[in-house]
Amino acid sequence: MGILEILTEFVKAQPLLSIALFSLLATLISVFSYKWFTPQERMKEIREKVKECQKKIKEEKDLQKQTELQKEMMPLSMEQMKLTMKPTLITMIPFMKPLSRRWNWEHNLLES
Numbered sequence: 001m002g003i004l005e006i007l008t009e010f011v012k013a014q015p016l017l018s019i020a021l022f023s024l025l026a027t028l029i030s031v032f033s034y035k036w037f038t039p040q041e042r043m044k045e046i047r048e049k050v051k052e053c054q055k056k057i058k059e060e061k062d063l064q065k066q067t068e069l070q071k072e073m074m075p076l077s078m079e080q081m082k083l084t085m086k087p088t089l090i091t092m093i094p095f096m097k098p099l100s101r102r103w104n105w106e107h108n109l110l111e112s
Helices: 003-013 015-037 040-059 063-111
Strands: none
Touching: 003 015, 015 063, 040 063
16 A cells, blocks of 8 residues: 555544644744745844834835835845745745646546
8 A cells, every 4th residue: 555545544534633734744844945945044134224214214204205214124025035935936836737637637627
């Protein structure tokens, strides 16, 4: 009996538990890939700088200076997004593969 058959039997016997376990596994993979593939020190620096800028924006009354602070914050946000894109792609591609199989199956079924 292969692992696929064992998983199928488990899903049939315990559907709610299997959904919970697969969700937990997917979450753990996502969190750990984010931790491993993102430079954590740089992310912490960016978050601190963004937090400082947000605090200054709230304290500032002049609209012109608020706009300047937002412009200062924009490159930091872009860098942060760039750094988080790699782990997002690493986790998204394997999770999308089973869905693409399902979509192909449904498409082929409708064409028949």
